[in-house]
């Protein structure tokens with residue numbers, strides 16, 4: 001059976017044997033995972049590679065965060081928590097708020113004020129989380145959240161929480177199942193560096209279980225103005241249009257660097273211009289609408305190909321981590337404007353076909 005045939009089955013059930021679940025673990029789910037892996041024909045031809053994208057924006061709250069959050073929330077309930085908290089650039093807060101609502105837990109989120117995409121803010125609010133916006137960035141928010149969770153009975157569901165990575169590693173299993181084996185290369189955006197660490201765990205566990213044979217080269221991409229792993233130091237004032245990865249001090253940085261080095265891949269940065277060019281190209285040439293930070297994986301692939309990092313025909317998977325609808329402001333500002341016309345046929349015909 002293909003993974004798409006299993007959409008709707010709780011992720012925890014599909015990969016139970018690979019997850020630290022017990023009989024006491026409740027299954028909190030909205031049918032996350034089992035996302036499509038889609039070949040990009042035009043880009044494959046252009047780059048002389050076999051390029052696929054994993055559409056993680058098709059998860060229930062529109063990002064890969066649901067994979068880890070369903071499991072972190074299930075474990076929080078198992079451990080008797082009644083409240084959860086996270087710091088977030090947006091997607092984690094949306095996922096935490098949704099799964100907390102489903103589990104009957106209260107949820108608080110701390111976000112960088114004015115710096116999260118509109119759709120993500122709407123989600124956190126409508127799911128009923130208490131939303132605090134700090135006058136600072138994600139790293140400030142995480143520092144505060146860590147202290148709150150140490151001093152109060154509130155479970156931390158950031159990717160410091162090991163269950164988040166356990167859930168997220170299942171995306172690597174799905175990639176192997178869809179392709180019949182691991183790809184040659186995985187290109188992925190890096191913010192807090194949890195997801196790349198989770199994929200590496202997943203590829204290794206699947207291979208060790210005999211379910212795949214190879215391991216991909218792990219290539220992580222950060223935004224140039226927010227690239228602590230590329231620079232080898234904390235970035236105190238990270239800045240990028242890709243607000244989801246506007247993180248200057250990644251919690252899983254060391255683990256991610258080990259994965260990239262060990263696998264023969266590496267970390268690099270892409271400029272906001274490169275990110276936005278890939279973002280527009282994906283939508284207008286391939287019909288794939290992801291959020292800007294997700295497009296950094298494809299921007300990075302294009303940059304790496306220009307630098308001769310691949311052999312012709314290699315199979316590459318780019319992870320498109322979040323749905324384009326999350327950030328309507330960027331989509332509109334990156335597109336041609338609408339043409340306003342009076343409500344009559346002739347005006348429409350003239351606008352489309354000229355005089």
Ligand code: AN7
Pocket residue numbers: 063087088089090091092093159189190191192193194195196244245291293294321322
């Ligand atoms: C679309 O929501 O950190 O390297 O607080 O939303 O695992 O951090 C989001 C991160 C990539 C980076 N793409 O993943 C948050 C948050 C999207 C994201 C990343 C994020 P990590």
